[in-house]
Amino acid sequence: MTELLIAETESRGEAGSAGRAPAVVLENLGKRFGSGAPVLEDINATVRQGEFVALLGASGCGKSTLLNIISGLDVPSAGALEVPEEGAAFMFQDSSLFPWLSARGNVEMALKLRGVGKAERRVRAAELLDLVNLGHSMDKRPHELSGGMRQRVALARSLAQDRPLLLMDEPFAALDAITRDLLHNELERVWKETGRTIIFVTHNVREAVRLGQRVLLLSSRPGRVVAEWDVSDEHRTDPGAAGALTADITARLRQEIRKHA
Numbered sequence: 001m002t003e004l005l006i007a008e009t010e011s012r013g014e015a016g017s018a019g020r021a022p023a024v025v026l027e028n029l030g031k032r033f034g035s036g037a038p039v040l041e042d043i044n045a046t047v048r049q050g051e052f053v054a055l056l057g058a059s060g061c062g063k064s065t066l067l068n069i070i071s072g073l074d075v076p077s078a079g080a081l082e083v084p085e086e087g088a089a090f091m092f093q094d095s096s097l098f099p100w101l102s103a104r105g106n107v108e109m110a111l112k113l114r115g116v117g118k119a120e121r122r123v124r125a126a127e128l129l130d131l132v133n134l135g136h137s138m139d140k141r142p143h144e145l146s147g148g149m150r151q152r153v154a155l156a157r158s159l160a161q162d163r164p165l166l167l168m169d170e171p172f173a174a175l176d177a178i179t180r181d182l183l184h185n186e187l188e189r190v191w192k193e194t195g196r197t198i199i200f201v202t203h204n205v206r207e208a209v210r211l212g213q214r215v216l217l218l219s220s221r222p223g224r225v226v227a228e229w230d231v232s233d234e235h236r237t238d239p240g241a242a243g244a245l246t247a248d249i250t251a252r253l254r255q256e257i258r259k260h261a
């Protein structure tokens, strides 16, 4: 059963999602591969429209498996889920850009797959690259861009899919700390401007507290939601409060990791 450790329900600024309709509902969701032990068991969670939820857990606890199920790439072995009819866009640690296309070409490709006409594609791709602060480099190809810039293109490409739900699987894990901090600011701005529902998988507690309105912790073997924290505006504006919350969550994560060490 979900353990509510901190019950602050304030939401963040204009993008507050309290009271909105659910975007994703997971009910007693389970997953096992073949005859192996269950990877996920009895996952119960609701993510509201426009909410930013960070999903935290030890390596191998099933975070990516859960995102794959939510995206429809995989199916659960037990339980039920509700996801937006329009589906989800995915963003991974590796930008997976087409190396022969420019930044703009990569974003246009996602628009083309949605059936957007050529003239509109050009305009829309430029707008999306502007949104992620890459308007000045839209003609560069991936090898001419830094890791952080490539992830900005990947974010613009995910937004081009025009899905209400964005699933992010450790998208900034390979970046240095300064670039990651910059991209946190960018992502927060993009989230507020676009109103997307975001589920963001990370190993990094600081990142989860920096970005999430809520942090969910998955246990290992089997993966279950064992703890949940609401992140308030105070945590965002007061480094002391953020530090205390980060310490709490880290202690709980360590406890989970120790159980299976």
Ligand SMILES: Nc1ncnc2c1ncn2[C@@H]1O[C@H](COP(=O)(O)OP(=O)(O)OP(=O)(O)O)[C@@H](O)[C@H]1O
Binding pocket: 033, 039, 057, 058, 059, 060, 061, 062, 063, 064, 065, 066, 203
């Ligand atoms: N297709 C598959 N077939 C069999 N086992 C799988 C498959 N996909 C994942 N697993 C197993 O499920 C478990 C959870 O894997 P998953 O990648 O979801 O974890 P994770 O929490 O995302 O890990 P990490 O944080 O290291 O990326 C692992 O033990 C993995 O080996």
